[in-house]
Amino acid sequence: MIRRVLTYPDPALTVEAAPVASIDGRTVALLDDLAETMYAAPGIGLAATQVGVAERAIVLDVPGEEGKQGTGLLKLVNPTIAAREGIIVWEEGCLSVPDLTATVERARRILLRGWTPEQNEVEIEADGLLAVALQHELDHLDGTLFLDRLSRLKRDLYRKRQQKLARQGRPSGERRTHVL
Numbered sequence: 672m673i674r675r676v677l678t679y680p681d682p683a684l685t686v687e688a689a690p691v692a693s694i695d696g697r698t699v700a701l702l703d704d705l706a707e708t709m710y711a712a713p714g715i716g717l718a719a720t721q722v723g724v725a726e727r728a729i730v731l732d733v734p735g736e737e738g739k740q741g742t743g744l745l746k747l748v749n750p751t752i753a754a755r756e757g758i759i760v761w762e763e764g765c766l767s768v769p770d771l772t773a774t775v776e777r778a779r780r781i782l783l784r785g786w787t788p789e790q791n792e793v794e795i796e797a798d799g800l801l802a803v804a805l806q807h808e809l810d811h812l813d814g815t816l817f818l819d820r821l822s823r824l825k826r827d828l829y830r831k832r833q834q835k836l837a838r839q840g841r842p843s844g845e846r847r848t849h850v851l
């Protein structure tokens with residue numbers, strides 16, 4: 672089932688999600704819905720927070736860089752970052768923050784631990800776009816938007832522009848790549 676993706680400034684996007692206590696049929700259904708919603712958007716990552724469910728579950732399907740193979744569909748429950756190193760600056764977009772891309776600084780490489788819907792514990796070593804995408808989705812689970820990582824000036828400009836668009840009616844058809 673495709674769910675509605677909440678957009679800024681919906682207060683549900685600022686809620687810190689709770690860990691999933693046990694992976695059951697409901698969790699599996701939630702992850703399926705997240706995947707369906709992500710592909711429909713389309714995006715390359717989606718967190719449960721973005722559909723108004725305050726539970727630590729995310730999905731990703733990150734394309735490969737420079738001809739390398741992509742990740743395919745990843746479904747993760749209770750993901751945590753065990754280690755991080757380096758700095759990377761990447762142009763990000765977000766399904767919950769329409770009409771904005773901006774550069775954000777994050778860790779270049781991370782080691783992530785989490786659980787699959789089949790209740791297997793997994794470890795993912797990620798760098799580049801995958802590392803960026805995972806950190807972006809984990810931010811969502813903590814109630815943080817990439818907007819919150821920008822300067823106050825950029826945030827204010829975005830807020831004013833969105834208010835103006837809301838008054839005038841939103842132009843449609845703009846497509847960005849790599850929205851998370």
Ligand SMILES: [Zn+2]
Pocket residue numbers: 764765766767807811850851
């Ligand atoms: Zn996002």
